[in-house]
Amino acid sequence: xxxxxxxxxxxxxxxxxxxxxxxxxxxxxxxxxxxxxxxxxxxxxxxxxxxxxxxxxxxxxxxxxxxxxxxxxxxxxxxxxxxxxxxxxxxxxxxxxxxxxxxxxxxxxxxxxxxxxxxxxxxxxxxxxxxxxxxxxxxxxxxxxxxxxxxxxxxxxxxxxxxxxxxxxxxxxxxxxxxxxxxxxxxxxxxxxxxxxxxxxxxxxxxxxxxxxxxxxxxxxxxxxxxxxxxxxxxxxxxx
Ligand SMILES: Nc1ncnc2c1ncn2[C@@H]1O[C@H](COP(=O)(O)OP(=O)(O)OP(=O)(O)O)[C@@H](O)[C@H]1O
Ligand SMILES: [Mg+2]
Numbered sequence: 001x002x003x004x005x006x007x008x009x010x011x012x013x014x015x016x017x018x019x020x021x022x023x024x025x026x027x028x029x030x031x032x033x034x035x036x037x038x039x040x041x042x043x044x045x046x047x048x049x050x051x052x053x054x055x056x057x058x059x060x061x062x063x064x065x066x067x068x069x070x071x072x073x074x075x076x077x078x079x080x081x082x083x084x085x086x087x088x089x090x091x092x093x094x095x096x097x098x099x100x101x102x103x104x105x106x107x108x109x110x111x112x113x114x115x116x117x118x119x120x121x122x123x124x125x126x127x128x129x130x131x132x133x134x135x136x137x138x139x140x141x142x143x144x145x146x147x148x149x150x151x152x153x154x155x156x157x158x159x160x161x162x163x164x165x166x167x168x169x170x171x172x173x174x175x176x177x178x179x180x181x182x183x184x185x186x187x188x189x190x191x192x193x194x195x196x197x198x199x200x201x202x203x204x205x206x207x208x209x210x211x212x213x214x215x216x217x218x219x220x221x222x223x224x225x226x227x228x229x230x231x232x233x234x235x236x237x238x239x240x
Contacts, residue, residue: 003028004064004147004183005050011058012049012207019045020207023059027147030180032173034198034215035187038234042207043187044073047149050185067095069145073152073187075136077124082116083107085124086139093143110142111135114168130161137165141172148173150186154193166193191238195219203231 003026012020020042027033027050035043048054051070052063078085086107091100098106111117114134119127124135133153140148153169154162173182188194194201194215201218203211211218211228218224224232 001028002064003062004066005062007049007056007059007061009059010049010056010061012045012054013057014045018207020049020056023049023207023209025202025209025212027183027185029146029183032181032184032197032199033186034194034201035185035204036189036191036194036201036234037204041204043204044151045207046204047151047185047187051149066146067144068147068149069140069143070149071133071136071140071151071153073155075132075139077127077132077135079123079125081121082111082124082127082135083120085135086110086142089139090142096143106142107138110138113141113172114138130157130164133157133161133165134168137168137172145182147183147185150184152187152189154188154190162190166196169197189238191235203228203234205230205234 006026007023010020010023011018023046035046037043047070049056051068078088083104087103090096090098090106091103108117108120111120114137116131116134116138119131124132127135137153154165157165173184175181184197186197198215201213201215202209211224211231213223213227221232224235
């Protein structure tokens with residue numbers, strides 16, 4: 001099967017920082033891929049590269065044409081209603097070709113799906129953190145993505161809100177009669193979430209991929225020690 005995304009020996013310099021080095025990987029349709037690593041290791045940068053938001057400075061990358069959407073680590077809310085926050089993004093996306101009325105209808109559907117129809121007229125900047133996260137998810141989901149990028153979607157949420165977002169994402173990506181499973185690439189520091197969502201784990205350190213394994217192998221200490229002792233140590237630190 002042809003990959004949706006492939007990177008070969010990709011490097012990226014941001015200012016004076018070598019944010020990514022020698023990254024070689026492919027993402028295939030239907031995969032759920034977790035990116036993990038310490039703060040500053042390059043997870044968000046890699047997500048932006050995969051989403052086509054950075055022009056890489058070394059190596060080669062190929063993105064197959066498909067509908068993509070991304071939930072950013074710090075989602076930006078426009079100072080207007082929740083409904084407009086979703087509808088404007090849809091309306092401005094020329095590839096969707098929606099009129100303003102159609103964009104608003106689709107936005108309302110997405111808000112209902114994430115349980116925010118009741119606050120559709122409320123200024124999005126005044127929503128709680130958990131509500132803003134759900135709104136950001138609705139904004140990404142409303143585009144009908146085949147490939148979804150989530151950058152720490154549940155960081156800074158309390159446990160019930162975390163569970164709520166997790167259940168929503170699960171519902172959104174699972175295969176249905178009308179569509180195959182959505183391809184998901186997400187960054188997370190929550191290893192429980194990684195186990196629940198991911199079929200594959202990529203561990204990054206200082207902009208380099210140190211391990212790229214099926215989830216069960218990644219959490220198997222012996223296998224991890226063979227592939228990357230540093231990833232093994234990271235995991236020990238995280239779980240202790
Ligand atoms: N626009 C930029 N200009 C210069 N350096 C940058 C820029 N964006 C990111 N970096 C640097 O690139 C490195 C990787 O940052 P990145 O945000 O990808 O890390 P991360 O793994 O997502 O971290 P976190 O877990 O804290 O979200 C860091 O050293 C960061 O300071
Ligand atoms: Mg990040």
